[in-house]
Amino acid sequence: MKYLSIAAGLFAATTAVAETPVLTVYTYDSFVSDWGPGPAVKAAFEETCGCELNLVGAGDGAALLARVKLEGARSDADVVLGLDNNLTAAAVASGLFQEHGQTVTVDVPNPFGEAGTWSDTHFLPYDWGYFAFVYDNTKLATPPASFDELAASDLKIVIQDPRSSTPGLGLLLWVKEQYGTDAPKIWEALADNIVTVTKGWSEAYGLFLEGEADMVLSYTTSPAYHIVAEEDQSKSAAAFGSHYMQVEVAGKLAATDQPELADQFLTFMTTDAFQSIIPTTNWMYPAITPAGGLPEGFAAPIAPEQARLIAPADVPAIRDEALAEWQAALSQ
Amino acid sequence: MASGPIAIKRALPGWIAAALVAAIVLGTLSAVAMRAEPGRGLGPAEWAAIRFTVSQAVLSAAFSVLLAVPVARAFARRRFAGRRLLISLLGAPFILPVIVAVMGLLAVFGRSGILNETLRFMGLPEVSIYGLHGVVLAHVFFNLPLATRLILQGWQDIPSERFRLAAQLGFTTRDIFHTLERPMLTRTLPGAAAIIFAICLSSFAVALTLGGGPHATTVELAIYQAFRFDFDLGRAALLSCVQIALVGTAAIAALKFSTRDGFGAGLDRPVQRWDAAHPLLRIIDTTAIALAALFLLLPITLVILRGAPALTSLPTSVWAAALASILIALISTVLMLALALPLAIAAGIHSARLETVGLLGIAASPLVIGTGLFIVINPIADPFALALPVTATVNAIMALPFALRILTPSVRDTHANYDRLATSLNLTGFTWLRLVLIPRIRPNLGFACGLTAAMSMGDLGVIALFADPQTATLPLQMYRLMGAYRMELASGAAVLLLGLSFGIFWLFDKGGRARADA
The missing domain is CATH 3.40.190.10 (Periplasmic binding protein-like II)
Structure with a gap:
């Protein structure tokens, strides 16, 4: 019962x-x-x-x-x-x-x-949000302000693989949109700055926090987490002249x-x-x-005029071309 | 090889299990292929991926096995307090989730790791872990424990009476090597190397992260990309076939090389090595064990030290996920046994080729199996509702190759050595299983169960495709914590995961050895 x-x-x-x-x-x-x-x-x-x-x-x-x-x-x-x-x-x-x-x-x-x-x-x-390179402002006083400055420096960065990660794809399109046919040159110049490429955002951000790199590809809003939730002011996003959205x-x-x-x-x-x-x-x-x-x-x-974006409809074609350039430039 | 009516009868459930495994792996693969729209074939990028995948796997397998020989020999020759515990502890890397292990390795070999801090302090140039050598280092870290265990098992399968006889005949260490150890190694090494080669073939996150860039692309990454951004199921299926062909070739070659004569039966007396008392050998063995322990345990210790403080502040959702993970691990273990035991019996006494079927488990990409299962299940039932059983099944199949490698040789030896006696006593069916086989292979059975449970615990593969918030496993929950920037809590969850994986492995392994520890 x-x-x-x-x-x-x-x-x-x-x-x-x-x-x-x-x-x-x-x-x-x-x-x-x-x-x-x-x-x-x-x-x-x-x-x-x-x-x-x-x-x-x-x-x-x-x-x-x-x-x-x-x-x-x-x-x-x-x-x-x-x-x-x-x-x-x-x-x-x-x-x-x-x-x-x-x-x-x-x-x-x-x-x-x-x-x-x-x-x-x-x-x-x-x-x-905007993609940006996040760095530790207690270790790096003057961050680079562009891809050219970053490539010229001996700073180490971690990025994500555009074939497995959305931020990685964002960076690929950012460089392609900003530099067009010169994009392969930028990647070749960046090659010695890239410590490694990870499968996803979590791995990359983890490596950065462990001190494996000076900068990591993330978002301009990432430092807000450290400030709001951890009361940690030490993380900043490097301001490049323009950022991909x-x-x-x-x-x-x-x-x-x-x-x-x-x-x-x-x-x-x-x-x-x-x-x-x-x-x-x-x-x-x-x-x-x-x-x-x-x-x-x-x-x-x-400011909104600093925003970079590829029209969504154009992304698939541009992605394939940019990906081939990226692979060629970084595989040498 | 006896193939009387009894052997065939004993092999029958194994053939059924083999058919089941083949149906799941190949069935899911064709389900994916059938959904495929025509895609592009293999381009130069894919060929480069295949070349890199094979070369790093060859190097990783070779180094893991070669380095494991002195370590296994040291453990086989020495008896000391805490030996058993140390052997278990050294197995820990194998069951670590990749992301945790990589963090541990970086804490030692990374840019701000112990090694480079020391080098910097001494004014020496720093070393970089990123590159092919980093990939191989990580793969050796993961697979040295497995190689050591598989080879040590080989040593333990030599009955103590052989060493006794060798001592009576005044054999030197060299003679023992030639008459006992070398035949054992030629039998064990190809199998161990093949299985590690196969594991490293499907490596993806490690190869990418430590490889340092797109030149370190593996086939698995290509599958991932085909599936995620291109949704090109045809190419994902094609690449899976490439993966299966690679692993299959390795497996068949290894099985062909391994000879199958055993060392005969013994009385399970404790092994005594009179030849090993030489001080030089003592130093060599101690160094081998100490170096292996340092290499394997230091990264793990650093992971624990970092994550332990966060253990107490873990939210309930993490504990709930831990419970789900334990449940999945136990179900996978039961399923694995149901498949592996019949398969090992059939492979051990009837046809060794059956073991290759088991190897399908590592040959197939989890992503493709998961996708295939999804395609098959979706029209009949809600895939979310089946998240736990599906994950458990896939984990069991993934663990099958390891279980078979562990179980088959001991089943084969038991059959070769005790079958005449068993037949004369008319021991068949379950009585034979209970009185003859299970007691003889019990330590291997415990090891296989422990490995399956622990691997299932740390696996992130298929659950991501099927999970909803209620059925998250611990590794998935850990990733979610990282995705929300909670790195501290994530490292706490990593320690919990490590503790659970290791605890469940230890329980099974100890259970298997409860009697044999003489």
């Missing part, structure tokens, strides 16, 4: 859950971790949506798209959050995403059009069975409730600066 009532209770509980609509969002691993934005975002959205938000960590940025392509139309996911500007062209080409139909005004620099406008019809931004975006899957909730989530994503969580959990600039401004310790972003 006791078991029967437990079973009945369990059954009632599962049906109760089943009545609440569930919105499934695929995202990258660090987003859903206890230290990422996931838990706070889930709580905030569930307060208003009358639904359950199921955040699923599915690898990192690039693996996320591969995952959605694998699952195809059968995917449980309604929304994918965590692709970046280098992946959106491939994502749209897959035909798995549908247009969001929303208009937003954003605080993301726009090198291709009027400030504040967002022209991507399939994806909406939630945060962004990464814009992280989310989009709605064409095969979603919760289209209204998905729209609701994308709208929620651009509100203060979501945006104010981003800076101190994802350590990136929020796509729309929340009413309270940026937390202390966050340097104000550099």
Whole structure:
């Protein structure tokens, strides 16, 4: 009898859950971790949506798209959050995403059009940042201010492999965008500065913190983590004249069975409730600066005219060319 | 090789297990290939990757095995307090997650590591760990313990009566080497080298990080790129076939070289080496053990020292992940046994070729197996719900080659030495298993289980494809901590991982030796 009532209770509980609509969002691993934005975002959205938000960590940025392509139309996911500007062209080409139909005004620099406008019809931004070389300001007083200065110095750097890592790809495109046909020369000049190339960001940043290199490719916002969470002022990002951008975006899957909730989530994503969580959990600039401004310790972003970006649609072709040059220059 | 009706009957479950393993590995591979859109074939970059992969694996295997011989010989000849514990401890690098081990190595050999600090202090030029030599160094660090254990097993398989007889006949160390040790080594070394060669073939994060740049590209990295950025499943499958062909060739060659005559049966008396009392030999052995211990344990000690303070502040999610990891490790071990025992019996008494099937486990890329399983499971069931069993299964298959290398020779010897007696007593089926086989191979069984559990504990392979926040394993949780800049907590999680991997290995290994420790 006791078991029967437990079973009945369990059954009632599962049906109760089943009545609440569930919105499934695929995202990258660090987003859903206890230290990422996931838990706070889930709580905030569930307060208003009358639904359950199921955040699923599915690898990192690039693996996320591969995952959605694998699952195809059968995917449980309604929304994918965590692709970046280098992946959106491939994502749209897959035909798995549908247009969001929303208009937003954003605080993301726009090198291709009027400030504040967002022209991507399939994806909406939630945060962004600049790639930069991070260094220890107690050991390095005058950091290089350009790739040329870096190449001329005897400073040691760690970078990520563009074939396995999103920041690595960002650096590749940064050099290509800034130097064009001279990009191979820059890589050849940088070759003796590169201590090593790692599989992902974690390995590279770990090596830097261990003192294996003077600088590491990361984000201009990385020092904010050390300042805010560790009260450690010793990390800074080297200011190059211009920096390549990464814009992280989310989009709605064409095969979603919760289209209204998905729209609701994308709208929620651009509100203060979501945006104010981003800076101190994802350590990136929020796509729309929340009413309270940026937390202390966050340097104000550099001027928008210093932003570098390759139009998402052009990325796939340019990437292949730049990758071949990179491999040739560094394999000697 | 006896192949009567009993042998065939005993081999049957092994053939079934082999078919199962082949179906999973090759089935997932063809599932990936079938989903493929036409992609480009192998370009010059891929050929360069193949060349680098093979050359670093050859060097790594050669150095690991050659350096392991003096260490294994020292352990075989010496008896001292704490010997067993030291042997277990020296196994630790093999079960370390790559990222932890690399950090440990850098703490010793890196730019601000102990070695370079000392050199700087003495005014000597610094050495760089980055380059081909760094890759080989790291691979020797990972695989020296395995090589030592496999070779030491070879020494222990020589019955003590042989050494007794050798002493009675007044054999010198040299004579013993020629009549006993050299035949044993020619039997053991190719197998050990082949398995290490195969492991190093699929290395990726180590080769890249310590290789220092794109010239240190391995086939596995090419698979990774094909899958992640290009989503070119065709090329991923093609490269996987290349990988399987490479490892398969190595495996078949090694099995061909290894002769199969045993040393005959013994009475399991403790081994005494009257020849080893010479002071010079004593010094040589002590040095070999001390150097190996320093090389293997110093990096690990530094990892522990750095991470231990963070142990107490680990959040509950890390402990939950630890629990999931333990569970996966135990299920993988059971699955491994269910596959490896029948396979080892069949390979040991019926057809040695079966062992190559087991080697498929290291030949296949975890990424491709994971993807293939995903493609197969997705239409029938929710892959997320199956995260734990899938991870456990894949881990069991990955561990299978090691288990087979450990189990097969002892099964073969047991069969060769005790089969006539067992047959005359009409011991068959489970009675034979319980009374004859299991007691004879128990130490090897314990070692194989310990290795499987520990490897499964530290593995990051497939879980990343299937994980949701609730089913994170400890290594995955460690990466998440790093991704959120929590390097301190990540190093604490690394120490926990190290402790668990090592603890579970030690428990199984000790369980296997409970009786044999005479």
